[in-house]
Amino acid sequence: GEDVEQSLFLSVREGDSSVINCTYTDSSSTYLYWYKQEPGAGLQLLTYIFSNMDMKQDQRLTVLLNKKDKHLSLRIADTQTGDSAIYFCAFSPGGYQKVTFGTGTKLQVIP
């Protein structure tokens, strides 16, 4: 099965860039997701990347995939206080297959 690790906590100042990292072990995942979870709420899909891609940019979000190192990252440009939340990376073989989640990184944005 897939083992997925994330650092537990990240603190950045408002306006700076945030980089949340994720390492994984299984190379068979096709879909690689980033989800945001605010307190007491469900998961919000932020973005996802296919395993045949190296990078995807969507407004302030940039996803980088290093397949050689099995490393996935999410960069948030111009981080705002509203970005404070827990961010989960997640992996799936695709289709209707179950998803494996990382441990989550709590992002704290300091005004």
Place this chain on the structure above:
Amino acid sequence: GAVVSQHPSWVICKSGTSVKIECRSLDFQATTMFWYRQFPKQSLMLMATSNEGSKATYEQGVEKDKFLINHASLTLSTLTVTSAHPEDSSFYICSATDPTGGELFFGSGTQLSVL
């Protein structure tokens, strides 16, 4: 975009009672839905895979008689926590895959508190 609706958002119940949680896909038909459980400050753990028209597939360690799953239509899956006890208190989240684009969408979650 595709939306998954989960209801209720929170529920408080007495020990020994049963609680039903609904998960609906609003914009697409979902032959497969997933149910997760999340303890405070932890990641999500898959409980079971809900298959429309057939029995759910439970993960190891999840009691199928306690967590009843029914996926009677292509847009609705329900999770019933039977004879709930305080240790069942948790955050339950459902998800479904949009067959068009393959994205996985989540419900807003249900916070269950068993007294």
